[in-house]
Amino acid sequence: MKINVKVLVALAVAGSIGLASRVHTQQPQAPAEIHDFHVQGNVWLLVGAGGNIAVQTGDEGVLVVDTGLAQNAANLLVAIKKLSDKPIRWIINTHVHPDHTGGNEALSKAGRKTNGQPAEILSHENVLTRMSAPAAGRPTASWPTDTYFPEEKDIFFNGEAVMLYHEPNAHTDGDSIVFFRRSDVVVAGDTFVTTSYPFIDQTNGGSIQGELNALNRILDLAVPAHEQEGGTYVISGHGRVCDEADVLEYRDMVTIVRDRIQDMVKRGLTLEQVKAAKPTLDYDRQYGSTTGRVTTASFIEAVYKDLKNPQGKPRVR
Amino acid sequence: MKWTRCVVIALSLAVAAPAAAQMSLVGEWSPRYHEDQPERIPGPELGDYTGLPITDGARLAADSWDASRLTLREHQCKVHNGPYILHGPVQFRLWEEKDPRTQQVTALRMYLNTYEQERTIWMDGRPHPPEWAPHTWQGFSTGKWEGDILTVYTTHIKQEWIRRNGVPNSEKSTMIEHFIRHGQIMTHLQIWDDPVYLTEPLIRSEDFVLSERSGGNWLWPCEYVDEIVNRPHSAVPSYLPGQNPFEGDFAYRYGIPVEAAKGGAETTYPEYQTKLRTLPKPTKPETK
Numbered sequence: 269m270k271i272n273v274k275v276l277v278a279l280a281v282a283g284s285i286g287l288a289s290r291v292h293t294q295q296p297q298a299p300a301e302i303h304d305f306h307v308q309g310n311v312w313l314l315v316g317a318g319g320n321i322a323v324q325t326g327d328e329g330v331l332v333v334d335t336g337l338a339q340n341a342a343n344l345l346v347a348i349k350k351l352s353d354k355p356i357r358w359i360i361n362t363h364v365h366p367d368h369t370g371g372n373e374a375l376s377k378a379g380r381k382t383n384g385q386p387a388e389i390l391s392h393e394n395v396l397t398r399m400s401a402p403a404a405g406r407p408t409a410s411w412p413t414d415t416y417f418p419e420e421k422d423i424f425f426n427g428e429a430v431m432l433y434h435e436p437n438a439h440t441d442g443d444s445i446v447f448f449r450r451s452d453v454v455v456a457g458d459t460f461v462t463t464s465y466p467f468i469d470q471t472n473g474g475s476i477q478g479e480l481n482a483l484n485r486i487l488d489l490a491v492p493a494h495e496q497e498g499g500t501y502v503i504s505g506h507g508r509v510c511d512e513a514d515v516l517e518y519r520d521m522v523t524i525v526r527d528r529i530q531d532m533v534k535r536g537l538t539l540e541q542v543k544a545a546k547p548t549l550d551y552d553r554q555y556g557s558t559t560g561r562v563t564t565a566s567f568i569e570a571v572y573k574d575l576k577n578p579q580g581k582p583r584v585r
Numbered sequence: 586m587k588w589t590r591c592v593v594i595a596l597s598l599a600v601a602a603p604a605a606a607q608m609s610l611v612g613e614w615s616p617r618y619h620e621d622q623p624e625r626i627p628g629p630e631l632g633d634y635t636g637l638p639i640t641d642g643a644r645l646a647a648d649s650w651d652a653s654r655l656t657l658r659e660h661q662c663k664v665h666n667g668p669y670i671l672h673g674p675v676q677f678r679l680w681e682e683k684d685p686r687t688q689q690v691t692a693l694r695m696y697l698n699t700y701e702q703e704r705t706i707w708m709d710g711r712p713h714p715p716e717w718a719p720h721t722w723q724g725f726s727t728g729k730w731e732g733d734i735l736t737v738y739t740t741h742i743k744q745e746w747i748r749r750n751g752v753p754n755s756e757k758s759t760m761i762e763h764f765i766r767h768g769q770i771m772t773h774l775q776i777w778d779d780p781v782y783l784t785e786p787l788i789r790s791e792d793f794v795l796s797e798r799s800g801g802n803w804l805w806p807c808e809y810v811d812e813i814v815n816r817p818h819s820a821v822p823s824y825l826p827g828q829n830p831f832e833g834d835f836a837y838r839y840g841i842p843v844e845a846a847k848g849g850a851e852t853t854y855p856e857y858q859t860k861l862r863t864l865p866k867p868t869k870p871e872t873k
Contacts, residue, residue, distance in 0.1 A: 305717055315717050462756075484819050487659055495700060495805065496662040497722055497743075508717040514756070516659045517744045523821040524649060531825050545826075550646035553781040554755050 299340050302347040307501050307509055309451025310426055312351055317344045318367035322455045322503050324448060326426025329357035330379070333446050333455045333503075335371030344371050345378050355380050358425060360432065361391035361412060362457025362505070363440045364398040364472060372410040390414045390421075392434045394442030398472060433489075435459055435482035439466065439505075441473025443482060447489055454489050454502045456482075460515060462507030465548070465555045465567035466522060468574065476526055476574045483519040487512060521551050526571055533575045542572055608733040608766055610693065614793035615676045621789070625673055629750045632835040634848030643752055643782035644847055648829050650751025653813075653822035662807035664700035666745040667723040668760045668777045672789055673749075675699045678799070693728060693735075700805040706737050713740050720744075720756055735764040747777070747787065755781035769795045785850045833870030843867050 302316040304323075314321040317336025321344065324331040330352050336344050348356065356379025361369050372389055379387030386409075393415035399406045421432040421444075428450030435443040439458040446455040458467060459482035468474040486502060490512035493499035502510045528547040537545070548556060548564055556564040618625055624633075634647060654660055665673055675697050682692040695704040704723040713725055724742035728735055739760040747754045754777070763774040770792060777787040824830075836846035842864035845852050851860075 303715065303717075305715065313717065315715075320717075480819055492659075492662070495664045495702065495722060495807075496659070497664075498719070501719065509719045511719060512659055513663060513743060514720065516657075517756075520654070520821045520823075523819065524823045527821075527823065528825060547826075550642040550649065550753075553640065553642055554757065 299343045300337075302340065302343050304347055304351060305509065307451075307453050307503065309448065309453060310428065311448050311451045311453040311503075313503055313509060314344065314347050316340070317347075318370060319365070319458065319505050320503055320507070322446070322448075322453070323348055323351055324426055324428075324430070324451070325352040325354065326428075327354075328426050329354040331358040331360065331425055331430065332356055332375060333360045334362055334368040334457070335359060335375050337367050338370035338374070341371035341374035345375065348375075356387045357381060358423070359387055359389045360430075360444065360446055361389060361395050362446065362455065362459075363391075363443045364395045364404075365440070365458065365469075366406075368457065368505070369395075369399065369406075369410065372412075373407055376409065376413075386413075388414045390416075390423075390432075392432075392442040392444050393417045394440070394473065398440070398442060433485060435478060435485060437473050437475040437478035438482040439474050439479060440469050443478075445482065445485060445489070452491075452500045454486055454500060456486055456502055456504055456515075458505035459483065460486060460502065460510075460518060461505045462510065462514070462518070463504075463555075464506070464557060464560070464562040465551075465564065467562045468567070468570035470570055470573065474570075475578070476522075476571045477578060480519070480522060480526065483515060483522060486515050487519060490515065521555075525551070525567075526575070529568065529571050530575050533572065539569060539572050543568055607690070607730060608735070609681075610679050610735060610764055610766060610771065611681055613676065613678050613796040613799050614771060615796045616674075617792045617794060620791060621672070624748065629748050630835045630838075631750050631831040632829075632833065632846060633750060634748070634752060635841070635846055636853055637747060637752060637848040638783050638785040638787060638850035638853055639747070639752060639848050640782055640784055643747075644849075645826065646753045646782070647748075647751040648832060649823045649826065650753075651822040651824055652751075656812040657821070658809040658811065661809040661812075662805075663745070664702060664722050664805065666743050666754070666758075667704065667726075667739060668742065668754065668758065668775060669745060669747065669749075670697060670699060670702065671762075671773060671775065672791055673699065676796075676801070677793075698802045700803060706735075713738075724758075724760070733766070735762075737762040737764070747779075747782065753782055754779050757781050771795070785853075830872075833867065836867040837869055840866060 300316045302314055305313040307313050310324045310326050312323045314323060317340040319334055321336055322333040330348060356375055359372060359375055376386040376389055381388055389412045391412040396412045396415050398404060399411050419434050423430050428448055431447040431449060433445045435445060443457055443459050445459060466479050468476055468479055490500035490502060492512045496513050498511055502515055504510060525548050529542055532542045532545060543565060552564055678696045680694050681690045682694060684691050691709045693706040693708060702723060706726040706728040708728050718741060720741045720743045722743050724739040726737050726739040728737040742758045744756045745754055746752055758779040761776040765772045772790060772792055774790045833843060836843045844864055845861055851857055
């Protein structure tokens with residue numbers, strides 16, 4: 269039997285392309301199991317749908333901060349239903365990424381405003397700008413329906429003020445930190461995570477100084493109880509529920525790494541020299557990674573590039 | 586009828602027996618500082634990492650640590666975490682909580698007089714919280730009796746430090762403890778594991794004496810103040826790598842080889858004494 273090598277190579281290449289294409293487009297995976305955790309007051313954390321999700325419940329209905337990945341939307345609705353049988357009235361997006369906005373369409377359609385329309389999707393206007401760009405390929409029904417552009421926005425729902433603070437050029441250019449004032453819970457989005465170094469998404473307008481400004485904002489909002497423990501709780505974008513002391517350690521870490529790389533930039537080190545100097549060595553076993561969305565190398569590179577061409581300024585208190 | 590009653594009484598005694606046999610740790614306990622006194626009471630010197638099986642990352646973190654960080658608002662009212670404080674300056678009161686019906690101990694409560702800390706060791710078999718639950722200074726502890734030894738496992742511990750000179754612990758720390766009572770003395774043995782900052786578990790012990798009188802209290806009505814005028818809001822005091830002005834001071838003052846002063850698992854074993862004799866004496870550090 270004669271084997272045509274050219275055909276085999278062509279088949280192998282075609283197969284590889286097909287595989288690469290499937291990986292790139294991220295075929296939907298099986299829906300994840302979603303766990304709920306009562307943070308305090310009216311606010312719950314839902315874990316497992318993608319990015320962390322906060323749910324506020326009360327007599328007026330349900331407010332959801334972020335909506336996870338699209339493939340988990342059905343399970344997310346079941347998890348929300350366990351917390352309240354009231355309709356979803358509000359959806360807030362902390363930023364544009366699909367692991368925080370993927371369920372927008374399903375949740376909005378499952379909910380309703382008091383006038384019977386699908387539940388409102390509220391975000392900073394830069395989220396709408398990014399999501400509605402043709403290249404984003406996001407369905408129209410998943411776009412924010414209500415946006416704001418000043419530094420702050422607030423609504424009153426379920427008996428408490430819900431404050432939104434825009435953090436310019438932090439994780440992205442559309443980050444909102446959400447503060448449930450009576451429940452005393454801050455929802456950080458991906459400006460604060462406990463599972464990795466911060467993701468400075470420069471293609472979506474992120475910057476290291478904006479990231480630090482966001483972390484310092486969370487510290488300003490949080491008031492600890494006795495012994496610097498508890499009090500205001502902070503829901504991270506990925507990872508666990510924290511209080512001020514935890515955010516403080518993370519803020520310190522990001523600042524120290526920034527200061528080290530800034531010193532290296534001033535001394536004229538190249539990116540490769542900076543990486544070789546291991547400016548994150550003391551934190552790598554906790555936050556470092558060689559795979560995934562945020563690697564140690566990508567974090568160093570983002571900080572280095574940003575410091576070579578700074579995007580943000582420290583906020584003056 | 587008599588026979589049935591005898592069986593019931595025998596069964597009741599059999600069920601009640603384990604509770605009656607249980608060791609009690611109830612009381613006010615005061616520490617003895619004959620072990621590691623310089624570290625536990627006055628506090629360690631900067632750059633003294635001796636006896637700690639730390640990672641290179643922990644060493645860098647400690648060399649970068651500037652004590653001025655404690656002047657930041659959010660650092661001022663922090664207290665010591667569970668693994669640290671029992672090796673630090675502390676007296677504690679321990680009492681039992683019992684199920685009113687079964688008289689089984691459901692929890693051991695501790696009041697640590699340093700910074701008014703309270704701790705619960707759950708004895709009712711409950712699971713530890715999920716990984717996304719908040720951490721606390723004392724962590725979440727569950728205990729069980731192994732003979733007369735109380736063994737406790739703690740997770741969800743906040744990040745603080747292993748030694749009071751900037752050697753950090755991480756939030757991934759866990760701790761196993763053994764409380765061993767012999768008369769009026771109690772030995773506390775702790776095995777502190779930290780995949781981030783320790784290459785091997787850190788094992789240390791302390792002795793406590795049962796006190797007839799209540800210990801003093803170090804009350805802690807802490808309120809932060811701005812200690813440094815005009816410091817930028819976002820500043821975090823730290824030393825850049827290689828620029829700590831105190832680096833090498835400890836080794837030089839005590840004539841300890843620099844390598845040994847920097848700690849690491851190797852330096853904690855008796856065999857290291859042979860190597861120690863071959864290492865160069867420290868020289869006077871350069872002024873930075």
